[in-house]
Amino acid sequence: MRELKSITKDDLNQEVTFIALLIDVKIKSTKTGGKYADLTVQDAGSKQLLKLWDVAEEDWLQRPKDDFPVIEVNALVGEYQGKLQLTAKNIRQVDKDSIDMKKLVPSSKWNFDQMRQWLEEFRDRIQTDPIKSLINEMVFQEPYYEKFCTYPAAKSVHHNFRHGILQHTLEVLKYCVVVATTKRLNQRQVDRLIAMAFLHDWAKIIEYEPLPSNKISDEGKMLGHIFIGSHHVMNKIELLEGFDREDALIILNGILGHHGALEWGSPVLPKSVEAQILHQADKLSGDVESILSFMQEQEESRETFTDRLWNMGTDYYKGGIS
Template sequence: MDLGITKKYMIFNLVTNTTKDNRPFIRMTLTDTDGGSMNAIMFDSNKLSFEPARGQVVNVTGALQQYNGVTQLKVSDMVLLEGEDANEFLPKSDKDAKAMEDELKAVLQKHIKSSYFKSLCNAFYADKAAYTLFKKSSAAKSVHHAYIHGLLEHTLSMVKLSALICDFYGKENVNKELTVMGALFHDIGKIQEIDIDNSFEYTDEGKLLGHLLLGINMVDKYIESIPDFPKKARDLLIHLIASHHGLLEYGSPKRPKTKEAFILHYVDNIDARINSFNMAFERENVEEGGWSQYDRILERQFYNHGLIPEE
């Protein structure tokens, strides 16, 4: 049974298309002030009195329905609302930001022993503007950890996972401090690439340079402020940032050429993909035994199998 709904949302994502009989329609991700999100579809969108766009706050009328086992909102009408604060509608991490920040600092303190890497951490903390943005920023526009505090959440996971893997292989095989520092800074350029005050749209410098180059520039400035920072440590750390996407076609200026760079690349991929699953299940209300909608980035659907019974 369809469930009618009228509610204020922000248009977080928007894709326009046409049906086989040439009817215009839009697919949207709508977000509310509670941090929740909803997949939505509207047919004959050309009948609206305004041009729908990402970041607009709208009053939505429609009905919740099941489509291929997934809950979505079939929109019958939308009204543009002026004067609303779009920031209130941005998706947010369900984890406590202060707790994540404290844990990140504690993990870094535990694993980072070299004086020059400690100084690099302190230079980052001392950059109040950048550090404040880091704690608040999204880790992506839409693909993974695409919510307020998402970059902090993703970075904390990366640091912890990197340390675990390095401990498994041992210090005779990999440099844990280097890998952990790479995890800390691998996505730091996203605070300049993504505008969190504009519905996570890319900034001009983000479009022109991308977060890898922006991050390398940031880390280099911190290093320049630290006397006698080892050049080899600098080059290896910058390589981690430059190569963490793994492949040239994925935007890496260099492919991973050290064991630490391989670890960082695959840990980044794992954490991003697991979060993509979780975001899809939550956004689409995929229940146990159900499938998500088709993911255009990963080119597949996700199966929520639930827990396997224990004997």
């Protein structure tokens, strides 16, 4: 069995067999009235588009009982407009109980136990008791903690894998603390900054459905994680005794403004130095992860540079990929 990542243009005009998770099915019609399917399949290392021609009316793919079935595929490797194209010759459904699902769902490459330990260490840097209570109740208690540690941080672009919110939050926390230390922020500013770093993407546990779906929930589509997060944080703050009003305003502004611009989805701009640091740390984490993951997706290509990365507006030199 092949891994999707291992299938390259070296395999052109050959048949390959692989096991993957079927994560999307789009049934389309030909000009003559026939039906074909564009299938999106994935394993832990890659995601691919798979063509299936001549889909019959009774084909189970038209109405799959399982939202995300595991399939074994025999496919012909081809090329279309210079890009790899897989065309299915045969597809059969596989019993999920016989498969290690970790091999089919992308996950963070960071050590999970170490990430959870780091998360606790950042929380313990907070010296203002009400702010620490806010983080304890919103991150480290159920029903939130397990989701916070396992959900993806995005549908695409960056950290869109298992443990994605956790890894992204840790990166943002690290960047924030480095800047706060370098610029000698006082302890109260550091406490606020750590809190808003913990909470800026917290609501993605509500905005997204759990993997392998990675779809946006109804609440996510209607409200978005910035509003949902600030709403939950404000409600929690009101229940915490002795929470300082200035701390609340600065933390909430940090969450609301972390995208950094109105045209990027933030309803307000960052209005404190802590909020500006958070925005820059969040952008750095997302941009760097986006570039590195895009480079890895294209590492099999013989080109010196990647294709154009749409969200960054340029291509990237691939030297040094390991």
